[in-house]
Amino acid sequence: MKWNLITYLALGIIVTLALAAYSSAPEERSEIQTSENMQKRQEIQMESYPAAEGEALSQGARTNKKSSGPLEGQPLSVTEASTSIIKALQEKDMETVASWASEDGVRFSPFANIDPVNDLVFSPDEISNLLSDPTRYVWRTTPDLDDDKIKMTYADYHLKYVYNKDFIHDGEDAVNVLLGQDAHPGNLHEIYPEANHDFVEFHIKGTDAEGRDWHTLRLVFEKIGQDHILVGIVHDQGIP
Template sequence: MLFSGSCTQKKTDLPSQELTVNSVSEDTTSTLKPFPEAENKNVISLSIQILNLLQKEQYDEFIGFIHPEKGMRFSMYAHVDPQKNKVFSREDFQKYINSNIRFTFGEKDGTGEKYVISLGKYIQEWVLKRDFSKAELLHNTFKGEGNSLNNLKEMYPNSEFTEFYISGTEQYGGMDWNALRLVFEKFEGKYYLVAIINDQWTI
């Protein structure tokens, strides 16, 4: 798996091979600053590890990354809506991840059609709608910007977040970009997931 780096890193700073990441491309022209703090690198490593677990459907291990008290929110688009988004505690996630019970995760942009699907299928078909292992990985930075209100920082003012960004194609005028954001908050000195947010161009 290859992640396009958004900052320059020395090889000694690369995530462990246990994360099945072969390398991070160096981009000396990037305007993003290198990560000066170890905890920021930790968020990057955690994000790569979490993505790997989701892609491989290794949910038993993934559950340990969910915030122990707040649980984890899923948002279909950039705008986080506390009234409509689904939040799963560790216990709920474990209960429903292999279940056929369906949830309404939101409404599809453009049609307003309710998106009703099981938790497992939501992750594989919506959260992982693109191969984000080939994405550009950014820290506390938004590269994907559409016309949907992005209120991540307002909803999670004390968070750290990463963005896996896949740029759009020339065929569609760049509008077919996708972003996957993992939002972390500290609890008892460790980072835990409080939200998984998808973003794309909306009508």
């Protein structure tokens, strides 16, 4: 009996020690799963994410970036040039018009049939001051009828033969295209050859029964490489 009791006690001690050893092992293994270590791992992983994410964002920005206009230093298209000028004419901002003008000057023609000899040509400096110029210029005349002169200051000419209608809001425009069923180029292409000139036409349709009271303004540009410089402002209108 004594032997059996001792045996049972020994077995009990062994079992107790085994259980204690087994239960301590998981605690040691689970130590790496504590919140502190988890946080460390996350910090290590996150250290590499911002750079990759930033790189991806920058690549995306470069890929998706859209230009809001022509790049600095690049020439404007004829459409962009004409838009700037027609707005300036509407606002009577002759300094802006002058900034587009050819150094050889801009010819002002009150009708589609251009008179290359007698139609007035103004330099950029002269254009800047035209609205305040009190001189009454002869803009067009009929040789055999002295009374048939268009003689007025530029301020009056501007209101009658340049921006005489609201071409921006009431009209339509096109590049190198004649608008309106009664539109005609006159001698436009003889004076300004198509090979090295573009024109932008602003046109307002007629409002009478037959549509004959139409109005047109043509901005004529000389092409120099990719640049466009203003060389002519040609007015035309129908006869009701």
